[in-house]
Each structure stands twice: as structure tokens, then as C-alpha cells.
């Protein structure tokens with residue numbers, strides 16, 4: 001197939017959360033926001049962070065958090081469709097829409 005063009009949008013656009021419907025704005029510091037600050041869900045759209053090259057588009061469910069000394073809090077996501085696991089830095093210090101601390105803390109508790 002020839003002549004078919006894909007429109008590649010900037011990766012730092014805001015989006016509407018597919019899980020809770022929150023209007024999510026880009027990070028104030030210019031980094032790519034890849035998860036919802038309200039429910040912490042994400043979408044499986046990246047092969048490499050920010051490239052939007054994955055066609056799975058499954059729901060990335062937050063399954064845990066890790067604390068890394070240098071990077072701060074890392075949210076662990078697992079794709080509900082294909083089982084892919086990814087890690088995303090939490091954006092707790094964003095002045096516009098910081099990640100919900102309570103939602104993050106809930107993830108840090110071990111599930112029984």
C-alpha cells in the first residue's frame with residue numbers, strides 16, 4: 001500500500017483518560033505525560049517511552065509503585081490486553097496536575 005500517510009502528533013499533547021474520563025494536560029516541565037494523574041491508569045501506546053509506536057492500545061493498569069532514590073516514585077503499569085509491564089515516573093511535583101498522592105500510596109500497599 002502506498003501513498004498512505006499517518007499524522008504524527010506531538011507526543012506531549014494532553015489527552016482524555018480512557019479510564020476515568022479526566023482531562024489530562026501536558027506536564028508543565030515539558031516531559032511526556034503518559035498516565036492519568038487522577039486514577040494513574042495509562043494506555044499501551046509506547047514501545048519506547050513517548051514514541052506512540054505500539055498498536056496494542058490496551059489499558060495499562062497501575063499495579064504497584066517503586067521508590068528509586070534518584071528518580072523518585074515509579075509507577076508500575078501492566079497492560080490488561082497483552083500483559084506488558086512498563087514503568088513510569090510519577091509526576092507528583094507537577095504544578096498544574098500532580099499525580100494523586102493517595103492513589104499512589106494505595107498502590108504501595110501490598111495486595112492480599
Ligand SMILES: [Zn+2]
Nearest residue numbers: 017020036039
Ligand atoms: Zn484517569
Ligand SMILES: [Zn+2]
Nearest residue numbers: 044056079082
Ligand atoms: Zn498491551
